[in-house]
Amino acid sequence: MPVALYRIDDRLIHGQVVVGWGQPLELRFIVLVDDDVADSEWEQELYRMGVPPEMSVHFHGVSDAAAALPRYQADAQPGIVLVGDIGTMSRLVRESAGSIRTVNVGGVHHAPGRTGRLRYVFLTAQEEQALRDLAAMGVDVSAQDVPGARPVPLDELLAAGPDA
């Protein structure tokens, strides 16, 4: 069973991930890739307590995660790789030797300098370029907050206005 989802979500572990995706995909593990969280036992405990007992959470910094990825991709159980921002996903894709072929933009919320593209996706020009760069590497990038929503392909995402 390959990793079911490579997701960018600035809330990291939260309801949409644990319940919204977790239940229909029957996720059994989350690989949370974040350099800050990987350095903080307290943050790890916070996230660990947010998941149901049947789900495990593994914490990695980016380089560490790229090295560990083949092990997770070979796991018999379904899991998700979760990062908090586009820059982290870009680094992970580059360092993981082409093994990440799809990226889900699940939640990049409003911040100064960002333009609204979807209700749950706001991007700076640099972030837009980073997503284009991923696509140029052959990665299938789309936006989708919950499983029941329509995946929005990258071209459509970047053409969308704030009211989309």
Added chain:
Amino acid sequence: METENEGEVVKAIVAGHGTFAAGIISAVEQITGRGAAFVAVSNSGLCLDDIQETLARELDRTGVRVLFTDLPAGSCTMAVRRMLRSRPGVALVTGVNLSLLLDFAMQDGDDPVAAANTALERGRASMASYGG
């Protein structure tokens, strides 16, 4: 420090997904007339930092010591739990339901944290299944 909401002392913040908080508070208002004892916060459209900032602002503004959230793994719960590290005396109850909130609203004691814990037991006990 406590603040008033339409003439009523605010006793707690309710935070959750979508319009959960506003909805459950409106139910408390309909049943008891004490909906103004609560302030609603939604996580809609907010990143984790903004959720935390919004909740911190409401805590400071109202001076309450109790927060209720809807889902143990939800982003509001995560944000509150992170805040609790630097706010001794503030309590979080997650997985809130209407029975719990009604019980809390109807208590008039001086200790809101104790009231929240009593209400938690009422909320738990209210869950039931019939038929099937």
